[in-house]
Amino acid sequence: MSEITQLTLEAEELDAADELSKLRERFVLDDAVYLDGNSLGALPASVPDRVDDVVRRQWGSLRIRSWDESGWWTAPERIGDRIAPLVGAAAGQIVVGDSTSVNVFKAVVAAVRMSEDEHGEGRGGRDEILVDATTFPTDGYIAESAARMTGRTLRPVTPAEVPDALSSRTAAVLLNHVDYRTGRLHDLPGLTAAIHEAGAYAVWDLCHSAGALPVGLDEHGVDLAVGCTYKYLNGGPGSPAYLYVRRDLQPRFDSPLPGWNSHVEPFGMDPAYEPVAGARRGRVGTPDILSMLALEAALEVWEGVSIESVRAKSLALTDFFLKCVTSYVPEGRVESLTPTPHPERGSQVALRCSPTLGFARAGGAPNAAEVMKHLITEGVIGDFRHPDVLRFGFTPLYIGFADVERAARVLAQTLESFD
Numbered sequence: 001m002s003e004i005t006q007l008t009l010e011a012e013e014l015d016a017a018d019e020l021s022k023l024r025e026r027f028v029l030d031d032a033v034y035l036d037g038n039s040l041g042a043l044p045a046s047v048p049d050r051v052d053d054v055v056r057r058q059w060g061s062l063r064i065r066s067w068d069e070s071g072w073w074t075a076p077e078r079i080g081d082r083i084a085p086l087v088g089a090a091a092g093q094i095v096v097g098d099s100t101s102v103n104v105f106k107a108v109v110a111a112v113r114m115s116e117d118e119h120g121e122g123r124g125g126r127d128e129i130l131v132d133a134t135t136f137p138t139d140g141y142i143a144e145s146a147a148r149m150t151g152r153t154l155r156p157v158t159p160a161e162v163p164d165a166l167s168s169r170t171a172a173v174l175l176n177h178v179d180y181r182t183g184r185l186h187d188l189p190g191l192t193a194a195i196h197e198a199g200a201y202a203v204w205d206l207c208h209s210a211g212a213l214p215v216g217l218d219e220h221g222v223d224l225a226v227g228c229t230y231k232y233l234n235g236g237p238g239s240p241a242y243l244y245v246r247r248d249l250q251p252r253f254d255s256p257l258p259g260w261n262s263h264v265e266p267f268g269m270d271p272a273y274e275p276v277a278g279a280r281r282g283r284v285g286t287p288d289i290l291s292m293l294a295l296e297a298a299l300e301v302w303e304g305v306s307i308e309s310v311r312a313k314s315l316a317l318t319d320f321f322l323k324c325v326t327s328y329v330p331e332g333r334v335e336s337l338t339p340t341p342h343p344e345r346g347s348q349v350a351l352r353c354s355p356t357l358g359f360a361r362a363g364g365a366p367n368a369a370e371v372m373k374h375l376i377t378e379g380v381i382g383d384f385r386h387p388d389v390l391r392f393g394f395t396p397l398y399i400g401f402a403d404v405e406r407a408a409r410v411l412a413q414t415l416e417s418f419d
């Protein structure tokens with residue numbers, strides 16, 4: 001039996017045994033294999049009608065009454081409570097709104113201020129912020145500005161270097177749970193414990209983990225966390241992000257963006273700011289209701305779905321993809337940057353496709369951007385990350401094993417076509 005038939009049969013068996021396979025019907029998809037859900041999740045089928053209702057009835061007909069009658073005013077915390085179980089948080093600690101970038105700013109400055117109020121005037125010598133040197137750039141840019149504003153020094157270190165870099169000078173640490181480029185999953189429990197041991201505050205960015213694997217925010221005592229909702233949570237382009245502030249820290253959350261929506265009495269129109277208690281303290285201005293309510297509809301697909309089953313399927317999908325790639329793609333053409341051990345792997349596979357990797361043709365190998373362009377025309381949608389990375393994201397809610405086999409097969413054919 002050829003390897004293709006064998007892996008096709010294996011994919012069929014895996015799909016037949018997959019308890020989550022029926023969830024695919026709840027998304028709007030076509031014949032393409034969509035492996036870019038870690039950049040923009042697919043559209044859940046429940047969203048268009050909800051958006052239509054929000055626009056035509058809630059806005060068009062109820063107008064201003066919708067702030068109360070359609071639950072607009074309370075949406076940021078209500079939707080936060082829907083995200084909470086997916087990231088292992090009890091209710092009342094997550095608020096939805098603003099972009100991830102803005103929430104990174106709130107969280108990092110607030111963490112430094114918590115450190116400061118603990119140590120008083122002299123700051124206890126805590127004059128450093130550590131940031132993941134391999135981070136998605138926006139987090140690094142914002143951490144730099146936060147450091148400048150709070151009079152701290154920003155020190156970029158890799159997550160592996162964090163334990164050694166921590167000291168009595170560390171005020172706060174900003175880390176990514178999963179590396180957006182390589183798909184490496186970092187040790188959130190271990191690093192959070194080390195950060196606490198050093199007396200500092202831990203801020204985690206969950207953009208590439210929430211909705212793909214268990215996070216355990218409460219269990220591991222994370223201080224602050226942020227994440228976006230348009231990747232594995234399928235909230236739609238530019239859907240609002242979220243901010244987690246651990247319950248016991250909420251009274252000390254001193255927002256650098258204290259807008260009227262986080263005032264204890266927003267309609268009191270008091271010239272003096274007095275923060276409200278609870279998660280709402282993370283709000284700034286008027287919530288982006290259209291995007292937010294689209295997100296609320298998108299989150300309905302999670303009813304009755306456990307994040308543990310999603311994680312199990314995610315690992316099975318990435319294992320199977322790596323197996324198919326090894327089998328179909330001639331040795332040396334691509335190299336996986338994604339760690340093999342399960343505890344170190346997120347829900348994506350990043351393949352390096354560099355000119356040095358075994359191409360015979362004159363002029364060397366095609367570059368990764370060219371390969372990805374070709375893959376997309378062949379119906380396999382991933383993305384390219386500078387300089388030489390093919391990135392494939394696996395959303396267990398709508399990706400099956402036959403998709404995975406097809407993606408690897410088309411990748412092999414594409415690479416061959418460049419010979």
Ligand SMILES: *Cc1c(COP(=O)(O)O)cnc(C)c1O
Binds near residue numbers: 099100135139228241
């Ligand atoms: C996707 C992503 C962001 C996106 O930030 P926006 O403000 O939503 O554009 C930020 N950080 C990380 C780690 C990401 O993966």
